[in-house]
Amino acid sequence: MIFYTNTPGLVVNSKKANRIIARFDKDGKFETHNPAIIAKMREHFRNDGIDFKSLSYWDLKKMAEKKGIETHKIKREALIKVLEEGER
Known part of the structure; x- marks a missing residue:
């Protein structure tokens, strides 16, 4: 980990x-x-x-795409929120 x-x-x-x-x-x-x-x-x-x-915006975007989350025209703060909710 x-x-x-x-x-x-x-x-x-x-x-x-x-x-x-x-x-x-x-x-x-x-x-x-x-x-x-x-x-x-x-x-x-x-x-x-x-x-x-x-993490940088591009690292966050890669992580979201691996999880199947649409990342087109999404801001960094929104990516962080979506990824944090997905980890719980």
Whole structure:
């Protein structure tokens, strides 16, 4: 699962284990397949980790087209709203 953030280079620490559990890259992306980390990250990142507001219009448009949503003459804010509702 890929998580996104507006803060590039963000580091997420575990309070219990006192170690780094996630390190976002310069683009603000972090990918993991570890179910324990996914469960912890979902608590703090909306929409299963996808921050739609940090994505470009063209990335949002591609995601909407993959889900079968009509994107002709639709504004960025409307795309974000439709994609957020689809994630719930």
